[in-house]
C-alpha cells in the first residue's frame with residue numbers, strides 16, 4: 001500500500017503497551033527512513049520484542065499512532081503483513097521439513113506460481129549458502145545456518161521491510177560476521193531493515209540510526225556517531241615508569257583516576273588536542289616522564305553506561 005502522507009517506512013508516535021500492571025512501552029516515538037538499517041538497542045526486557053510484535057501485527061498496542069509501509073497494523077493488518085518479513089523469535093521454521101521444503105511452504109503461503117517459486121527457492125538457497133544443506137532438516141543446522149534459513153524464508157514474499165529480532169544471538173563470531181554481510185546486502189537491495197540487538201558492536205557496525213530503549217523509554221536516538229558524540233565518555237590513559245612518578249602526576253592532574261597495579265592514570269576527556277597538550281605540558285613542568293599514552297574515544301558502551309539503568313546486562317560481542 002502506498003503511503004500518501006509521508007515517505008517513511010515506519011512511523012511510531014506515543015506507542016504504549018502494558019502487560020497486566022507492567023508498563024512495557026511507556027510512550028515511544030521514532031521513524032525509519034526507507035532503505036535504512038534501523039537498530040533498536042536495549043538490554044534484556046527493555047521492550048524490543050514487544051515493539052517488533054506490535055509493528056508486525058502480532059500484538060496490539062494500548063495506544064499510539066503506528067504506520068508500517070503506510071498502513072496501520074491495527075486497522076489494516078493485511079496490508080502490513082504483505083509488506084513485511086518477520087524473522088527471529090517468531091521464526092516459522094518447521095523442523096520436520098527440510099530447508100528447501102520450508103522455503104517451498106513460504107512460497108505457497110505467498111501464492112507464488114510453481115516456476116517462480118522454483119527459481120526463487122534456488123536463488124535464496126544459493127544466496128544464503130544453503131544449497132548443500134537444502135535436503136537436510138534444520139535440526140541438523142548450525143545456529144548461523146538456521147538464522148540464514150529464517151531470513152531466506154522472510155524474504156520469500158519480497159518484503160519492503162524486514163524485521164530481524166536479535167539475528168545473531170547465539171550465533172558464533174564467524175556466523176555473526178556472515179549475518180552482518182547479509183543485513184548490509186538487504187539494505188543495498190533497498191529493503192528497510194528493522195533490527196533489534198543487545199550487542200553494541202552490532203548496532204555500531206550495521207545501523208544508520210539507533211534508538212536506545214531502556215525500561216520502555218527511548219533514552220537516546222541518532223546515528224552511532226551522534227550518540228557517541230553526545231556523551232562525555234572519552235578518556236586519556238597515561239602510564240608511568242614508577243609509583244613515585246604516578247603520585248606526582250596524580251597530584252599534578254587534579255580529578256584523575258589512579259590505577260596502582262598498572263602504574264597508570266585516567267584523565268577524562270576524549271581526543272581534544274588542546275586538552276591533551278595541556279596535560280602533557282603540566283607533566284613536563286612537574287618533570288614527570290610519561291611512559292605510554294593512549295586515547296580512548298567514547299563508544300556505544302559509554303553511551304549505554306551513561307544512559308541506561310541496566311548497563312551490565314548488555315552483552316559485548318565476541319568479535
Ligand SMILES: Nc1ncnc2c1ncn2[C@@H]1O[C@H](COP(=O)(O)OP(=O)(O)OP(=O)(O)O)[C@@H](O)[C@H]1O
Pocket residue numbers: 019020024042043044045046047048049050051198
Ligand atoms: N505476552 C506477555 N505477557 C506478559 N508479559 C510480557 C509478555 N511479553 C513480554 N512481556 C514482558 O515485557 C517486558 C519486555 O519484554 P520484551 O520481550 O519486549 O523485551 P526485550 O527488550 O525484547 O528483551 P529480550 O532481549 O530479553 O528479548 C519483559 O519484562 C517481559 O517479561
